[in-house]
Amino acid sequence: MTRFDVSSIGFYVLDILGRPVTRIPDGGRADYIDEIRMTVAGTAGATAVDCAILGLNTRAVTTVGDDEMGDFLEAKMRKFGVECSLVRRTRDVQTSATILPVRPNGERPALHVPGSAAVFNVAAEDMDAALDAKVVHVGGTGLLRSFDGEPTLRLFQKAKALGRITTFDLIQANPETFALVEPCLPYVDYFVPSIEEASEMAGRKDPREVAAFFKQRGVKNAILTLGAEGVFVSAENGEEFHLPAFEVKVSDTTGCGDSFTAGVIVGIIKGWDLRTTAKFASAVAAKVAMGLGSDGKLVSFDDTIEAMNNLPVKQAAAA
Template identity: 80%
Template sequence: MPRFDVSSIGFYVLDILGRPVSRIPEGGRADYIEEIRMTVAGTAGATGMDCAILGLKTRAVTTLGTDDMGDWFLAKLRKCGLECGLVRRDGSVQTSSTILPVRANGERPALHVPGTATLFEVADADLDAALDATVVHVGGTGLLKRFDGEPTVKLLKRAKELGRTTTFDLIQATPETWRLVEPCLPYIDYFVPSIDEAGEMAHDRDPARVAAFFKARGVKNCILTLGADGVHVSPQHGEDFHLPAFDVEVFDTTGCGDSFTAGIIVGIVKGWDLKQSARFATAVAAKVAMGLGSDGKLVSFDDTIAAMNSLPVKTSKVQAA
């Protein structure tokens, strides 16, 4: 029996966010904004943190710097309840960090220092401990210079040998990312990218065709987040389906996809069917979008269930088509 519900492995980044930002002031002048926050973020970091907020026993597996930002980051992970025995520290570069000036409509351009993400790897001696979880989530392929490619494939393959359920997401996908992702696909149970990233690799924008592209190459369940248009789900068994997003006031879209993945993981751990899991995950993403940063207004499992059962549903372009 695994010790943890989920092990979230890979890209963890410190986000420094401010909103609303309509421009960068000229010269040395200043503008005044409403809010600034520091948050745990990243395709593995935000997913792991949100899993912990939602009540899962979560292990963090990543590399941070020995700088002040790394100290804050580690303290925040522990405060959120994540187990950090496999969080390594490296003083040769700074902790991965991003500055996000968030626009009034929730969009967020980014200024990013790759830092420790480029050094992350899982040592052979740590491999089985990193996989000591019901769900093994790998996030960040594309920015994990040492871990991308064969090391990722090795970890996912070992996870399946141990009988784990695997979830997977990437970041900043380009056509070149495909060579890193393709060998991983046969070992992925739940592939949860955005349509933008998945479409970039599949050279298509139609959700059904994109999902079919990845499933034909080994993915068991393909779940494509569509932003304001909800989610397209192509399950291992049964017909594809679409769920609309919830109709909420969007403050910031940072971490919405990562939090959606956390919702899917909660559903897996609880033994829900994929439609119930995707509906809960959509509510998780809505709670995150309502606040600033990758946790937004996410506070607990029970609060998210209440939101799922009370928030209005958006009429999306996909629905209307």
């Protein structure tokens, strides 16, 4: 029996977001905008927070700087109910952080300091505790310089040896990233990248072909997020399907993919079929897109179920 529903391992970052931003003011002048927030973000961080909001018993496994930004991240996660005993501190570099001027259409260019993500690793003495969860999620391959490659592979291998369910997502993936990713794929139960990153690595664009590429290399379930076009799923048993995105007014797309992964993990814990899981995960992403930051307007499991059952879907994508 495991202690946690999910252990979210890897990339955690402080996001400082402002919206709407249409330009950088000239010289030392100022423009006025509607909203500024600081949030826990990242391919593991946002997923952890969103899992906790949705009611899962969640453990964070990462490294942050021994600075005020690290203080904020840990305090914010604890406020959401995330267990943080494996959030380690470093004095060598600052906490990973990103400034995101969010455009009126929800797009967000980024100014990023890699910081603590580059030195993160799971210490041998932390390994058993890091894997003490029904679902082991690894997020951030591509930016986890010390953890990418062999350390990630060893963690996945041990997770599967212990009978854990594994989920996997990336960040800023490109063709070179695939050398880090490929050895891990036979140990991945649910691979949840964006179509852009998956296409970069697979060298093809059609979602069906991209999913087949990764399944041929060991992934059991390939779940490709398609942004405004919804999601394409190729299940372990060979079933393939597409679900359209929900029709919502988008404020910010930051963290939508990370929140989608949180929805997938909820579905796994609940024992839902993959179609229901993907629909719920799409509703989670829609709630996040409606607000600013990686948690957006996500408030609870029940509220998300209501959104899943009542939000309209994009008709163009559904046709």
